[in-house]
Amino acid sequence: MSSNYRLLVKNAKQVVLICNNGEKYLTKNGMQNLCVIENGSIVIGSDGLIKAVGPADTIKTQYSEASFDEVIDAAGMCVVPGLVDAHTHPVWAGDRVHEFAMKLAGATYMDVHRAGGGIHFTVEHTRAAPTSQLLVSLTNRLARMQRAGTTTVECKSGYGLELQTEIKMLEVIEAARRTLPINISSTYCGAHAVPKGKTAAEATEDVLKVQLPRLRQLMSAGTLRVDNIDVFCEKGVFDLGCTRSILQAGRDMGLNINFHGDELHPMNSAQLGAELGALAISHLEEVTDEGIAAMAAAKTAAVLLPTTAYILRLPQPRARDMLEAGVIVALGSDFNPNAYCCSMPMVMHLACVNMRMSMPEALAAATINAAYALGRSHTHGSLEVNKHGDLLVLNTSRWEHLIYQLGGHQELIRYVVIKGNIVYDNDKTMDF
Numbered sequence: 001m002s003s004n005y006r007l008l009v010k011n012a013k014q015v016v017l018i019c020n021n022g023e024k025y026l027t028k029n030g031m032q033n034l035c036v037i038e039n040g041s042i043v044i045g046s047d048g049l050i051k052a053v054g055p056a057d058t059i060k061t062q063y064s065e066a067s068f069d070e071v072i073d074a075a076g077m078c079v080v081p082g083l084v085d086a087h088t089h090p091v092w093a094g095d096r097v098h099e100f101a102m103k104l105a106g107a108t109y110m111d112v113h114r115a116g117g118g119i120h121f122t123v124e125h126t127r128a129a130p131t132s133q134l135l136v137s138l139t140n141r142l143a144r145m146q147r148a149g150t151t152t153v154e155c156k157s158g159y160g161l162e163l164q165t166e167i168k169m170l171e172v173i174e175a176a177r178r179t180l181p182i183n184i185s186s187t188y189c190g191a192h193a194v195p196k197g198k199t200a201a202e203a204t205e206d207v208l209k210v211q212l213p214r215l216r217q218l219m220s221a222g223t224l225r226v227d228n229i230d231v232f233c234e235k236g237v238f239d240l241g242c243t244r245s246i247l248q249a250g251r252d253m254g255l256n257i258n259f260h261g262d263e264l265h266p267m268n269s270a271q272l273g274a275e276l277g278a279l280a281i282s283h284l285e286e287v288t289d290e291g292i293a294a295m296a297a298a299k300t301a302a303v304l305l306p307t308t309a310y311i312l313r314l315p316q317p318r319a320r321d322m323l324e325a326g327v328i329v330a331l332g333s334d335f336n337p338n339a340y341c342c343s344m345p346m347v348m349h350l351a352c353v354n355m356r357m358s359m360p361e362a363l364a365a366a367t368i369n370a371a372y373a374l375g376r377s378h379t380h381g382s383l384e385v386n387k388h389g390d391l392l393v394l395n396t397s398r399w400e401h402l403i404y405q406l407g408g409h410q411e412l413i414r415y416v417v418i419k420g421n422i423v424y425d426n427d428k429t430m431d432f
């Protein structure tokens, strides 16, 4: 093969493909038995897609005549797919470190919310913030996630709760999507809380009659690309009826349903999502057995968020019950001013220790299954031919160290690669 390619990663001690039969998601035993090549190489073409992945000797022979823009000698190192963070709220102004102190002193999430803090605090600051400021902070946060191995990330609006600020947030996400290498899945979450001065019914009406119609116009004009619709379905926020009407309206506009459900109270959100054909439901700390069965049957992914349960000291989501029932389990960081975590390796560690997932399950949940939750698993989430060349090269001879070494990703991640381009080289950034 005498053509030119963008990148060769050669002689890796392990290449973790995740799967190699075009699976769109993994469940049960599939999550336990990941596809791993010992002594492997991978070739990424100038279109950024994977051209070959296999034993190093075979690739060496097949590509002996080829030239590469870049070659990474990964001897003694491991390659894993770029991580997919299936749930974040990364556009906001005003941190909530003071509320962290309140929660440590005993206040619950809803105590803070009802007292006008929480999401309301962030809404006030985000409404007041100029677009340019929000874009700078989003860019910095995404860069931080990328250095921690995230190559695809879901980004929600939801700190506007009215037309102007919701659109401002989606425009900021759109600007990042167009300019940064990280892959972004954009989510409209105008029903993230009931804005002050409105009832839930009035807020639902505003979403249905004001916000979604404008969103539809901007999407048709090509100004905005939005992939998913989200609602915070929770007692004292949006009930099942309001949630249903908003999600249905979003689905009718072509958005994927991907929402917050059964977090603090059992709401039957899982059953609703399954009935509406939701691609994913997040949180699920309070999901019922019926909800689990409905999600397994509907192939609705469960996006579990170990940081939230940890920070709020909630009961852990029932990951083992979901896994055993055959639910497609994915992971997200839930990065937001309440759960300030940019690191999917830490999320995987928490999922293993607190939710009793195995390391292969956690990696599958943070790659192929998280990509499925975003409708991207045909192009992302595993290292297979024709998928995007998004990968991490790890300074370790066994991939499990990425999860085992709590907070160790800063030293372990040597390169982050997106579409065959090195977007982070740890060696070149050691001095800051």
Ligand SMILES: N=CN[C@@H](CCC(=O)O)C(=O)O
Pocket (backbone or CB within 6 Å): 089, 118, 119, 122, 232, 260, 263, 308, 334, 336, 337, 338, 339
């Ligand atoms: N639960 C609702 N939304 C977020 C929290 C957002 C916030 O507190 O600002 C979550 O997923 O944890």
Ligand SMILES: [Zn+2]
Pocket (backbone or CB within 6 Å): 087, 088, 089, 260, 334, 336
């Ligand atoms: Zn959330």
